[in-house]
Amino acid sequence: MSKIQYLIGVDGGGTGTRICIAGPDGIEKVRSDGGASALGQGIDKAWLNISQAIKAGFAALGIDEPDFAQCAVGLGMSGVHNPAWAEEFKQKNPGFAKIVVETDGFSTLLGATNGQHGGIIAIGTGSIGEAWLPDGQRLEVGGWGFPTSDEGSGAFLGLKAINHVQRIIDGRRPVTEFGRKLLSITGQTKAEIFNWMGQMKQGECASLSPVVMEFGASDEYARAFLQEAGQEIEQIGLALRAHHADLPLAICGGGLSEALRPYIPADFLASTLRPQKDSCAGALILIYQALA
Amino acid sequence: MSKIQYLIGVDGGGTGTRICIAGPDGIEKVRSDGGASALGQGIDKAWLNISQAIKAGFAALGIDEPDFAQCAVGLGMSGVHNPAWAEEFKQKNPGFAKIVVETDGFSTLLGATNGQHGGIIAIGTGSIGEAWLPDGQRLEVGGWGFPTSDEGSGAFLGLKAINHVQRIIDGRRPVTEFGRKLLSITGQTKAEIFNWMGQMKQGECASLSPVVMEFGASDEYARAFLQEAGQEIEQIGLALRAHHADLPLAICGGGLSEALRPYIPADFLASTLRPQKDSCAGALILIYQALA
Numbered sequence: 275m276s277k278i279q280y281l282i283g284v285d286g287g288g289t290g291t292r293i294c295i296a297g298p299d300g301i302e303k304v305r306s307d308g309g310a311s312a313l314g315q316g317i318d319k320a321w322l323n324i325s326q327a328i329k330a331g332f333a334a335l336g337i338d339e340p341d342f343a344q345c346a347v348g349l350g351m352s353g354v355h356n357p358a359w360a361e362e363f364k365q366k367n368p369g370f371a372k373i374v375v376e377t378d379g380f381s382t383l384l385g386a387t388n389g390q391h392g393g394i395i396a397i398g399t400g401s402i403g404e405a406w407l408p409d410g411q412r413l414e415v416g417g418w419g420f421p422t423s424d425e426g427s428g429a430f431l432g433l434k435a436i437n438h439v440q441r442i443i444d445g446r447r448p449v450t451e452f453g454r455k456l457l458s459i460t461g462q463t464k465a466e467i468f469n470w471m472g473q474m475k476q477g478e479c480a481s482l483s484p485v486v487m488e489f490g491a492s493d494e495y496a497r498a499f500l501q502e503a504g505q506e507i508e509q510i511g512l513a514l515r516a517h518h519a520d521l522p523l524a525i526c527g528g529g530l531s532e533a534l535r536p537y538i539p540a541d542f543l544a545s546t547l548r549p550q551k552d553s554c555a556g557a558l559i560l561i562y563q564a565l566a
Numbered sequence: 567m568s569k570i571q572y573l574i575g576v577d578g579g580g581t582g583t584r585i586c587i588a589g590p591d592g593i594e595k596v597r598s599d600g601g602a603s604a605l606g607q608g609i610d611k612a613w614l615n616i617s618q619a620i621k622a623g624f625a626a627l628g629i630d631e632p633d634f635a636q637c638a639v640g641l642g643m644s645g646v647h648n649p650a651w652a653e654e655f656k657q658k659n660p661g662f663a664k665i666v667v668e669t670d671g672f673s674t675l676l677g678a679t680n681g682q683h684g685g686i687i688a689i690g691t692g693s694i695g696e697a698w699l700p701d702g703q704r705l706e707v708g709g710w711g712f713p714t715s716d717e718g719s720g721a722f723l724g725l726k727a728i729n730h731v732q733r734i735i736d737g738r739r740p741v742t743e744f745g746r747k748l749l750s751i752t753g754q755t756k757a758e759i760f761n762w763m764g765q766m767k768q769g770e771c772a773s774l775s776p777v778v779m780e781f782g783a784s785d786e787y788a789r790a791f792l793q794e795a796g797q798e799i800e801q802i803g804l805a806l807r808a809h810h811a812d813l814p815l816a817i818c819g820g821g822l823s824e825a826l827r828p829y830i831p832a833d834f835l836a837s838t839l840r841p842q843k844d845s846c847a848g849a850l851i852l853i854y855q856a857l858a
Contacts, residue, residue: 403736415736421713422729422763437714444707445805471714513737 283558286311306331313353348561350381385556386549401427425506428480504537575850578603598623605645640853642673677848678841717798720772796829
């Protein structure tokens with residue numbers, strides 16, 4: 275492995291790619307980013323955007339023609355759950371000396387725990403609980419996808435919000451300021467709302483969740499939705515800990531996961547940790563550990 | 567209108583078409599049926615299957631070459647909510663002297679009330695509440711579609727069932743006989759369940775509801791799903807009655823709606839009626855009233 279001069283971490287997702295470059299000691303030198311690289315959007319596109327982001331990172335270090343054969347890369351990629359995509363992605367390695375491919379959930383976990391065993395509950399547009407136990411066992415809870423799962427996520431809150439809009443329109447619930455704000459997004463008439471729903475995929479659905487957050491303090495329906503999300507997050511954590519009672523557990527995911535904290539049952543929340551590093555740093559740990 | 571010798575009722579849906587033929591007095595002479603005629607499956611296909619079912623009915627009366635110009639037809643059709651489909655369907659009338667086109671929900675209502683003002687809650691794969699008030703006003707509650715609405719329906723129960731399967735597999739709920747029966751349908755492994763969900767539309771989802779029914783008496787989760795469905799049915803009824811407090815209300819829909827009765831709040835259930843006639847008879851009433 276003496277030819278390897280650089281360790282690289284890649285966090286590849288549906289809206290962008292984040293990379294970091296380190297020396298053999300695993301200490302970050304530079305970060306860069308690029309276009310989307312979720313495997314579901316195309317394997318060639320993923321490698322193109324990852325390669326461009328890595329080249330941009332080397333350029334920032336003053337290296338215009340990096341030699342990929344001197345680089346080992348850890349990749350936490352959205353879409354790796356699909357075995358066919360994962361295999362094709364590995365086959366198309368554009369010349370790196372070594373690659374280790376994992377889910378973006380696992381790179382998030384390695385970042386959150388700084389490379390230690392433990393677990394995370396990742397809350398964003400979707401949601402999932404993951405754990406890596408001291409015996410090497412891996413666990414997943416939730417994350418079965420839209421619309422049946424992803425409990426506690428932005429899309430989970432959005433499904434409750436669009437159903438709330440329906441109930442307001444047909445008289446099953448009173449219209450409040452919360453409802454009026456939702457209607458200003460979905461449209462006010464049945465025809466407009468049907469049209470909005472017709473284009474609703476997971477992302478559009480999750481786009482209603484900031485409105486639920488906004489009214490959590492003032493509206494009983496919004497508050498109930500958020501409390502249910504908080505309880506679902508606890509359920510995910512308890513299922514992870516059923517295998518390992520004192521599992522260190524971090525709640526990750528940025529804005530929504532922060533905003534949800536007041537609605538997570540307090541005893542459970544107090545038993546969790548803040549993530550130590552992000553998914554990109556976790557991908558760097560992934561390759562560092564693989565070479566160790 | 568003296569040329570009209572026959573009144574015909576048509577109940578057109580996604581799995582089949584049911585027709586009845588009456589004389590000018592509106593009293594049924596014969597029934598027949600044919601292939602699917604939901605407008606979403608194609609307007610030409612709908613008219614073809616309706617015409618064939620009507621011809622089969624006339625054949626049973628000994629009339630092999632019916633003159634459509636002597637017939638007035640009331641049609642309760644699935645898909646009429648889409649204005650473009652409804653307009654094309656009317657345009658393609660294959661020669662009947664008069665047609666009146668309504669939703670299958672409204673023909674169900676006219677059948678249930680035997681042509682009087684009133685309301686229904688129709689429970690099947692989907693669900694909807696409809697009312698026709700003494701002032702002529704029409705109301706709809708629910709029925710916004712899969713997966714966000716259709717509360718209390720077969721698909722509503724199916725969504726809870728597939729989510730229950732997920733929670734069993736990842737340790738959020740215990741596996742019981744109810745769960746084992748569901749897993750025998752969806753598959754036992756994550757890969758099998760993801761595959762089942764990948765092909766799950768509203769109908770596949772609703773296909774899990776008989777299992778929920780089967781375990782309503784013995785399993786706390788199944789019972790909770792059914793009680794929630796029953797409460798949703800009451801909510802739909804209360805929203806219809808908010809406009810007209812003593813609205814006669816029938817719960818319709820065959821097998822599932824019958825099986826759900828023990829889970830509908832008792833006071834509300836006691837305030838409802840049994841439907842008097844079916845949707846095909848309601849479509850006949852529709853054309854009889856239109857000519858009156």
